[in-house]
Amino acid sequence: MGHRLQIGDRVVVRTGATPGHIRTPRYVQGKTGVVERVCGAFANPEELAYGRAGLPARTLYRVRFRQTELWPGYRESREDTLDVELYEHWLRPAED
Amino acid sequence: MRELLIEKQVITAEEVRAAVETLDSRTAAGGAKVVAHAWCDPEYRQRLLNDGPAACRELGIDIGPTRLIVVENTQAVHNVIVCTLCSCYPRMLLGLPPDWYKAREYRSRVVREPRSVLREFGTELPDNVAVRVHDSTADMRYLVLPLRPAGSENLGENRLAELVTRDCMIGVTRPVMLP
Numbered sequence: 001m002g003h004r005l006q007i008g009d010r011v012v013v014r015t016g017a018t019p020g021h022i023r024t025p026r027y028v029q030g031k032t033g034v035v036e037r038v039c040g041a042f043a044n045p046e047e048l049a050y051g052r053a054g055l056p057a058r059t060l061y062r063v064r065f066r067q068t069e070l071w072p073g074y075r076e077s078r079e080d081t082l083d084v085e086l087y088e089h090w091l092r093p094a095e096d
Numbered sequence: 097m098r099e100l101l102i103e104k105q106v107i108t109a110e111e112v113r114a115a116v117e118t119l120d121s122r123t124a125a126g127g128a129k130v131v132a133h134a135w136c137d138p139e140y141r142q143r144l145l146n147d148g149p150a151a152c153r154e155l156g157i158d159i160g161p162t163r164l165i166v167v168e169n170t171q172a173v174h175n176v177i178v179c180t181l182c183s184c185y186p187r188m189l190l191g192l193p194p195d196w197y198k199a200r201e202y203r204s205r206v207v208r209e210p211r212s213v214l215r216e217f218g219t220e221l222p223d224n225v226a227v228r229v230h231d232s233t234a235d236m237r238y239l240v241l242p243l244r245p246a247g248s249e250n251l252g253e254n255r256l257a258e259l260v261t262r263d264c265m266i267g268v269t270r271p272v273m274l275p
Contacts, residue, residue: 023234067208070208076210077211080226
């Protein structure tokens, strides 16, 4: 299965969580990061949680964020980063 | 759920029992063996970083369907693992997670003030080392490959493995030479 995003792409995480089981933490929603790696395609956990098959499988990425992007007022070090796994339908390419 | 799956003949009681027994038998010794071997064999280290599950199998450690990503500490980057949504953990390599790993305090704080949390574990990182938090939100599981401690050059693989604790493979501490 193909994937739309490539390593190094800048992406924005969608906001507006639907009610129910999601695997996208609120603290990354609306934030901009960079694709660190493509993990492969997996059954969608938002469907699996309700006993459905979770198909078609969704591509899972690891996205790297600067801590200063995630937390306004983050003071520990400007070099600190956070990696998180996100499904393709939660990501859109960053504009610019 | 278990009873239903057995009744529908999806799985047998024996399969459930055997799976639980396998999981309960796992300890951090598995992860320590992998780390010590990677310290001694640079080509193995590379294979471990490229394909964690295959590299574990090389040492006779079957981690089943676990999708393992090994993240390497360097002089410039220190890695630490968390699961903010629940308590995802590489049980096949580290055994059962400690209570603090599952606690709300660790899960909420390590993502937003990792250096403060590490300091509470006794880990003081210099400013020129970046902290990289890995939030295990979906299908991947993580293991930190720590830095081999200074002064351990003459130790064999078994002695090295004794230095590799559970906590340093989660990334809240660093291995030190035993006195």
